[in-house]
Amino acid sequence: xxxxxxxxxxxxxxxxxxxxxxxxxxxxxxxxxxxxxxxxxxxxxxxxxxxxxxxxxxxxxxxxxxxxxxxxxxxxxxxxxxxxxxxxxxxxxxxxxxxxxxxxxxxxxxxxxxxxxxxxxxxxxxxxxxxxxxxxxxxxxxxxxxxxxxxxxxxxxxxxxxxxxxxxxxxxxxxxxxxxxxxxxxxxxxxxxxxxxxxxxxxxxxxxxxxxxxxxxxxxxxxxxxxxxxxxxxxxxxxxxxxxxxxxxxxxxxxxxxxxxxxxxxxxxxxxxxxxxxxxxxxxxxxxxxxxxxxxxxxxxxxxxxxxxxxxxxxxxxxxxxxxxxxxxxxxxxxxxxxxxxxxxxxxxxxxxxxxxxxxxxxxxxxxxxxxxxxxxxxxxxxxxxxxxxxxxxxxxxxxxxxxxxxxxxxxxxxxxxxxxxxxxxxxxx
Amino acid sequence: xxxxxxxxxxxxxxxxxxxxxxxxxxxxxxxxxxxxxxxxxxxxxxxxxxxxxxxxxxxxxxxxxxxxxxxxxxxxxxxxxxxxxxxxxxxxxxxxxxxxxxxxxxxxxxxxxxxxxxxxxxxxxxxxxxxxxxxxxxxxxxxxxxxxxxxxxxxxxxxxxxxxxxxxxxxxxxxxxxxxxxxxxxxxxxxxxxxxxxxxxxxxxxxxxxxxxxxxxxxxxxxxxxxxxxxxxxxxxxxxxxxxxxxxxxxxxxxxxxxxxxxxxxxxxxxxxxxxxxxxxxxxxxxxxxxxxxxxxxxxxxxxxxxxxxxxxxxxxxxxxxxxxxxxxxxxxxxxxxxxxxxxxxxxxxxxxxxxxxxxxxxxxxxxxxxxxxxxxxxxxxxxxxxxxxxxxxxxxxxxxxxxxxxxxxxxxxxxxxxxxxxxxxxxxxxxxxxxxxxxxxxxxxxxxxxxxxxxxxxxxxxxxxxxxxxxxxxxxxxxxxxxxxxxx
Numbered sequence: 001x002x003x004x005x006x007x008x009x010x011x012x013x014x015x016x017x018x019x020x021x022x023x024x025x026x027x028x029x030x031x032x033x034x035x036x037x038x039x040x041x042x043x044x045x046x047x048x049x050x051x052x053x054x055x056x057x058x059x060x061x062x063x064x065x066x067x068x069x070x071x072x073x074x075x076x077x078x079x080x081x082x083x084x085x086x087x088x089x090x091x092x093x094x095x096x097x098x099x100x101x102x103x104x105x106x107x108x109x110x111x112x113x114x115x116x117x118x119x120x121x122x123x124x125x126x127x128x129x130x131x132x133x134x135x136x137x138x139x140x141x142x143x144x145x146x147x148x149x150x151x152x153x154x155x156x157x158x159x160x161x162x163x164x165x166x167x168x169x170x171x172x173x174x175x176x177x178x179x180x181x182x183x184x185x186x187x188x189x190x191x192x193x194x195x196x197x198x199x200x201x202x203x204x205x206x207x208x209x210x211x212x213x214x215x216x217x218x219x220x221x222x223x224x225x226x227x228x229x230x231x232x233x234x235x236x237x238x239x240x241x242x243x244x245x246x247x248x249x250x251x252x253x254x255x256x257x258x259x260x261x262x263x264x265x266x267x268x269x270x271x272x273x274x275x276x277x278x279x280x281x282x283x284x285x286x287x288x289x290x291x292x293x294x295x296x297x298x299x300x301x302x303x304x305x306x307x308x309x310x311x312x313x314x315x316x317x318x319x320x321x322x323x324x325x326x327x328x329x330x331x332x333x334x335x336x337x338x339x340x341x342x343x344x345x346x347x348x349x350x351x352x353x354x355x356x357x358x359x360x361x362x363x364x365x366x367x368x369x370x371x372x373x374x375x376x377x378x379x380x381x382x383x384x385x386x387x388x389x390x391x392x393x394x395x396x397x398x399x400x401x402x403x404x405x406x407x408x409x410x411x412x413x414x415x416x417x418x419x420x421x422x423x424x425x426x427x428x429x430x
Numbered sequence: 431x432x433x434x435x436x437x438x439x440x441x442x443x444x445x446x447x448x449x450x451x452x453x454x455x456x457x458x459x460x461x462x463x464x465x466x467x468x469x470x471x472x473x474x475x476x477x478x479x480x481x482x483x484x485x486x487x488x489x490x491x492x493x494x495x496x497x498x499x500x501x502x503x504x505x506x507x508x509x510x511x512x513x514x515x516x517x518x519x520x521x522x523x524x525x526x527x528x529x530x531x532x533x534x535x536x537x538x539x540x541x542x543x544x545x546x547x548x549x550x551x552x553x554x555x556x557x558x559x560x561x562x563x564x565x566x567x568x569x570x571x572x573x574x575x576x577x578x579x580x581x582x583x584x585x586x587x588x589x590x591x592x593x594x595x596x597x598x599x600x601x602x603x604x605x606x607x608x609x610x611x612x613x614x615x616x617x618x619x620x621x622x623x624x625x626x627x628x629x630x631x632x633x634x635x636x637x638x639x640x641x642x643x644x645x646x647x648x649x650x651x652x653x654x655x656x657x658x659x660x661x662x663x664x665x666x667x668x669x670x671x672x673x674x675x676x677x678x679x680x681x682x683x684x685x686x687x688x689x690x691x692x693x694x695x696x697x698x699x700x701x702x703x704x705x706x707x708x709x710x711x712x713x714x715x716x717x718x719x720x721x722x723x724x725x726x727x728x729x730x731x732x733x734x735x736x737x738x739x740x741x742x743x744x745x746x747x748x749x750x751x752x753x754x755x756x757x758x759x760x761x762x763x764x765x766x767x768x769x770x771x772x773x774x775x776x777x778x779x780x781x782x783x784x785x786x787x788x789x790x791x792x793x794x795x796x797x798x799x800x801x802x803x804x805x806x807x808x809x810x811x812x813x814x815x816x817x818x819x820x821x822x823x824x825x826x827x828x829x830x831x832x833x834x835x836x837x838x839x840x841x842x843x844x845x846x847x848x849x850x851x852x853x854x855x856x857x858x859x860x861x862x863x864x865x866x867x868x869x870x871x872x873x874x875x876x877x878x879x880x881x882x883x884x885x886x887x888x889x890x891x892x893x894x895x896x897x898x899x900x901x902x903x904x905x906x907x908x909x910x911x912x913x914x915x916x917x918x919x
Contacts, residue, residue, distance in 0.1 A: 001866055005802045010795040013802055015666045015816045020703045022696065026568040030786025033531045040780050043561070044540025047547070047554035054544040057767055066496055068537075070503040078512035078528050080520065080720040083845070086894040087453060087837050089462060090510030091722040094503075097466055100911035104491060110910055113723070116580040119767040127623075152742075152763035156591060160625030202484060231476050233486050256555055257545040257768020258725070270908060276723065280915060281904035284889070284897035288461040288915075293904040299583070299619035300848075304628045309619035312581040312713065314771075316721025326466055326499045330474040330491040338478050345479070365480050386551065393546050 050391040051414040052254065055369045055406025056198070057118065057147060057246070060254040061227070061336060062409050063320075064327050067251050071320045081276070081312070085291040086283070091315065092290035095278040098318040101325055102262050105226055106243040107234025109267040113276040114247075114314040117259025118223060119150040121244035122192065123157025124263060124274040124308055128242065129190035129219040130161050131272050131307070137189040137218070138163050141180065145170045145198050145397065163189060173201045173362025173371070173397070177208045184216045194223035194245075195232065199397060199404065200344060200369030201362050202232070210239030225249045226262070226321065227340060228367055230333040241266050250328075251320030254410075260317040271297060274308030276315075336409065340368045343407035343415070348372070350419045356426030361402055371395065371402040374426075378403050381425050388421035390414070449878075451516075451840030454508035455895045462895060463505045466492035467912045509895035510722070511842055517864055517872050519804070521820045521845040521857025522614065522662060524692050524714035529784070532718065532777035541776050545768040549754045556753035559745045559769070562779045563729075569782075569790070570688075570708050571701025572731030576740040580770035582689060585709030585728025586620035586656070588741060591762045592707060592732060593654045593683045594624060595739045599760055602681065604653035610639060612663065612849035614689060617656045626653060633851055637663040637814040639673060652682035659686065659703070660693050662849045662857070664801065664817030674704025683707060683736075688728075691715045692861070693798060693819035696791025706733045716778035725771035727778070741765055794819070796862035800869060804860050807873035809880055813852055820859035822852045823876075827887065829854035832879050834898060835890035839875035 007013055014021075031039060071077065075090065082088035082095075095113040102111035115121040126140045140158060142151065144167040155165050168191075169179035175193055184191065191213040195203040203209070206222065213220040221242040222235040227249050229235075235243045248260040265273060271294065279293035299306040328336060344366045348359040351372055360370035374381045378394040378401040385392055395404045407415060456463045472493035476486050494502070512518075518525035535541075540554050549556060563575040579585040590607065597604050607621035608629045618628055629647050634640040638661065648655070655677045659667045667673065677684050686700040686708035692715050694700075700708045712718050713726035720726070732740065741764055743755030769775070785793065797819040805812050810823035823844070825832045833843035833856070845857040860869055879887070891898065909915055 001799060001803045004806045005799065006806075010799040013798045013816070014697055014818065015668065016698050017668055017671075020670060020698050022571070022698050022702060025787045026565065026696075026790070028565055028568070028782060028786045028790070030789050031783050033529075033784060036780050036784040037531060037535055039783060040535045040558070040776065041538050041540065043558050044538050044554040044776075046557055047540060047543055048551040050547070050551055052544045052547070054546045056546045058544060058546070064496075066500060070500060070507070072533060073504070073507040074514035075507040075510040075512040076503075076722055077533075077719045078514055078525075079510055079722045080518075080523055080525060081723040083520070084511075084833065084837060084843060085899050086834070086891050086896045087511040087842065088722075089895045090506035090508065093463065093465070093506055093509075094722070096911070100465075100467065100913065101491070103911040103913055116584065116770070117767050119764070120580070120584075147767075149764055149767045153765060153767060156587075156763055156765055157623070159591075160623050162625070202480065204481070204484060230489055231478050231480065231485050233484060237486075254542045254544050256541075256543055256772035257766075258770070258772045259767065277908075277910055279904040280909040281900045283899045286460070287457065287896065289896040289899045291899045291901055291904050293901070293908060293910075296905075299615040301615070303615045303618035304622035306615070306619040306622075309583040309587055309616050309623050310581070311583045311616050312720070312726035313724040314721075315723030315725075316719070317725060319722065323499065323503055326492055326494060326502070327496060329493040330472050330489045331493070333491065334474055334476055334478075334489055341479060365484065386548075391544065391547050391551060 050386065050389055051411055052391045053405040053407065053411055053418060054391055054393050056393055058257045059249045059368060059406065059408060060252060060410050061249060063251060063253050063324060066327055067320050067323045070323050071316065076319055077316065082292055089290060092278050094319050094322055095315060096280065096290050098322045099278060101322060102264050105229040105234065106264040107236030108243055108264040110270055110273060111262065111264040112273055113278055114318045115261025115263050115275060116314060117261045118244055118246040119153035121261035121263045122150060122223065123154050125221045125242045125244050126154060126158050126163055126190055127161065128269060128272050128274065130163055132269050133189050137187045139187050140165050140190045140192065141168050141183060141188060142192045143168060143170050143175060147198050173199045174203055174364060175205060175209055177205055177212065180209065181212050184212055184218060186216055188216050188218040190219040190221050192221045192223065196228060196367035199362060199371050200366040202365045202367055204364055207238045214239060227333065227337050231337040247321045248317055251324040252317060260314045260321055272307055273297065275310045275313055339409050341365065343412050344368055344370050347405065347407050347415055351422055354423050354426065357422065368408060369404055369406045371397065371404050373402055376425065377401065384425045385421050390418050390421055449838040449893055451838060451893045453894045456505050462509065465912050466494060466502060469498065470494050516840045517868050518842040519844055519858045519860045519872060520842060521859045522689055524859060524861060526717050526861035527863035528717050528719040529781065532780045535780040536773045536776045553753055556745050558779055559775065560747055560753050562775060563745060565782050566710055566729055567731055570710065570731040571699030572708060573734040574737040574740060575729055575731045576744055577729045577775055578741045578766050578770050579728040579730060580766050581724060581726040582709055582711040582728040583616040583620055584765055585730045586616055587623055588765045589685050589707040589709055589730045590621055590624040590654060592736055592739045595760060595762050596736055597653055604651050606651045607653055608647050608655045610657065612661060612851055613656060613658060614687060617687060637665050637851060638667055639669065641669060644673060644676060648676055648680045648682065650681060652677065652680050654683050654685050656685040656687055658690050660690050660818040663814040663822050664820045665814055666818060670703045689714065690819065693794055695794040696787065697794050701733065706736060712774050712778040716781045718774045718777040725774055727771045727774040793862050800860045800862060800864055804858065804869045804873060807870065808876040810876060820857060822849065823856040823858060824852050825854040825856055827884060829856050831887040832856065835879045835882060835887045836875050837891040838893040839878060841872050841875040
């Protein structure tokens with residue numbers, strides 16, 4: 001090969017001025033494959049052994065074996081964006097089916113092939129709102145219960161075009177519709193509401209929230225996830241213009257918050273959608289075939305006038321979510337959602353019976369998570385639970401500190417232990 | 431489904447008669463593999479303990495048993511071309527082989543950690559992230575690294591936000607980002623998302639930054655100059671130090687687009703060239719699988735003067751040797767709710783540890799040698815030389831048609847028609863993981879296609895799962911879900 005290229009040493013092929021050649025070393029030792037696996041395993045094993053009841057935007061359910069085995073097939077795993085659709089029909093169909101799943105569950109007309117996570121999807125929704133709103137407006141309204149983590153991402157997305165993010169009040173764990181109504185005006189671009197919200201409560205008055213947004217021609221954006229949407233009324237039915245949220249609740253084990261943003265909207269906004277879209281067409285043999293479509297929205301064609309800068313997305317995570325959903329089927333999806341309701345209900349009922357706790361703090365139906373009021377400071381209870389091998393989060397709402405616990409099919413077997421540990425914290429010694 | 435083994439050896443003559451490739455194809459009337467929803471769908475009544483007005487009445491979704499689900503996705507995988515199907519010299523995307531062991535590392539039980547644990551209860555992930563930050567800083571010649579951005583474009587966006595915050599902190603409002611005409615589309619889009627006006631920079635005759643044009647473009651409005659080096663033609667910007675001086679003298683910052691970092695491992699570092707900010711594409715340079723379009727991960731590195739603007743949380747080692755998250759003093763906030771694509775971080779960390787200094791330097795050497803060898807073996811003009819890990823060939827006929835025909839030879843074609851500075855561009859990046867025999871296959875495919883008639887090209891591909899797809903009608907009549915197909919066929 002060197003002869004063919006006409007050099008004695010590959011080094012001669014580098015056309016780099018001597019002044020910027022790197023003569024040092026990184027100081028990274030190489031390792032055999034076995035050593036590397038052991039080394040990384042040792043690093044990862046450095047965490048405390050705890051059963052997690054954490055939630056807070058990163059939820060995991062039991063992932064059936066079929067998801068790993070199929071998604072790790074190298075033709076899927078090692079392929080890339082389908083720039084040559086004829087040789088990438090498999091993944092294109094996967095993404096088309098993923099879009100279809102999101103359309104079915106949200107009730108909206110169009111879903112894209114994925115965003116990074118729910119927070120970046122919300123950011124993109126705000127940018128879409130600023131492009132499609134016919135009147136001038138520069139404010140996006142979000143509930144004051146929106147986690148800071150999501151709020152911060154949203155602000156970074158909206159800063160460039162000069163959109164302001166403002167919060168509207170919640171009361172007793174749900175949206176204060178009158179409070180919201182007092183804040184909307186002609187400058188409102190979009191109103192966002194999540195169900196379930198960060199306290200695990202399913203919002204009961206989203207119809208009214210949608211009306212408030214509609215009255216000022218603001219977009220109504222709803223946040224949810226694909227398991228909750230399996231039983232909830234489709235957001236399009238109560239006026240949602242855009243649905244964002246997370247789909248990594250399907251197909252992904254707990255993985256440090258790695259997400260799968262969903263983005264669905266009404267047909268009217270089709271040409272303003274961010275990210276990849278897969279459409280059906282025909283090939284030269286007259287058979288239905290799939291391709292990336294409406295690419296003139298995208299950065300590689302439209303550059304600074306693109307609807308988004310997104311290129312690489314979460315396609316493989318969408319594949320995993322799709323396999324999981326297909327494995328569950330409609331019965332399985334509904335059963336899993338019901339378990340998300342029953343699991344937290346049962347936990348709350350048992351905790352509420354204990355001395356020193358009140359659960360759930362807020363009325364109304366819950367999904368996966370609930371706030372628990374504690375007589376001792378919540379942080380102390382969380383510390384004590386940690387000693388017993390359980391991780392829960394604490395959260396402040398309305399000036400009060402609470403525990404928030406998350407129950408899914410993945411940790412439900414440990415609920416007895418958690419209840420026992422909670423009881424032990426407040427037990428008065430005999 | 432092609433027989434990679436058959437393809438070696440016989441070279442172009444055999445290829446010309448009978449392309450040595452046939453992708454699996456499941457065909458039924460009017461379609462290939464049916465949709466899940468067309469196989470079996472069921473509507474189940476939704477009857478929960480929730481108030482009726484909160485719930486849907488029924489849920490209608492595909493309803494298949496596991497063996498049928500497994501067959502569906504197996505068939506779809508067979509109708510998809512990945513790196514293990516054959517060569518994938520897609521320029522700018524660095525489609526190198528993804529070592530298997532990194533998947534096993536990512537599946538380690540210790541990787542299944544929730545980010546809302548307290549710091550003391552997630553020392554494993556925090557240590558891994560702190561060490562990966564340090565390794566990337568060393569590789570990039572940078573002083574601090576954040577791992578948070580979930581893709582390369584997100585890294586660009588993050589870097590631009592950091593630059594903006596830096597200028598604002600100096601009470602120095604600037605409005606422009608300068609980008610070469612041949613840059614990745616994401617550069618333009620990311621800068622626009624951050625609210626900047628774009629200034630486009632032409633190339634000089636050699637395909638590098640035109641210094642006169644740069645001098646004219648730089649002003650006290652310049653917030654940032656974004657560069658890829660080697661650039662999208664594979665050429666190293668030899669004037670990089672002068673470029674950096676010019677931008678810095680005007681008070682601007684210099685951003686390095688890490689898409690082409692594979693060419694520089696062990697050879698040169700963006701930090702040493704004067705770049706203030708850079709992003710890494712872990713899915714390119716550090717071989718984490720591209721996953722059919724993602725997940726990627728786009729950490730950014732910055733110089734000391736920008737450290738305090740990095741996203742929160744940032745990870746650091748404490749005096750007692752444990753690891754903690756903290757908020758940098760002037761942090762821009764977050765660009766992802768958590769830490770981006772964690773599993774990609776684990777795989778990249780393992781890849782870097784496996785290679786070490788010597789292995790990483792070998793990566794760039796082989797990547798550059800492979801690109802030069804492949805270019806020497808094809809009968810296509812390569813107008814801009816010398817190049818490094820990738821080259822842009824010019825086709826005599828429509829590059830998009832050439833690409834379609836290459837599919838029939840079991841080679842994923844190069845990136846086509848871009849950068850526009852080359853007529854009928856075929857941007858080719860073979861990567862270091864191809865052997866000489868496979869590069870010869872790729873060269874044979876190039877040359878076989880070059881000798882074929884326009885009619886042959888126009889009717890290609892024939893050996894792929896689907897034949898040529900009508901893109902125009904897909905856009906004219908968008909059908910984007912199975913619902914849109916109802917009654918349409």
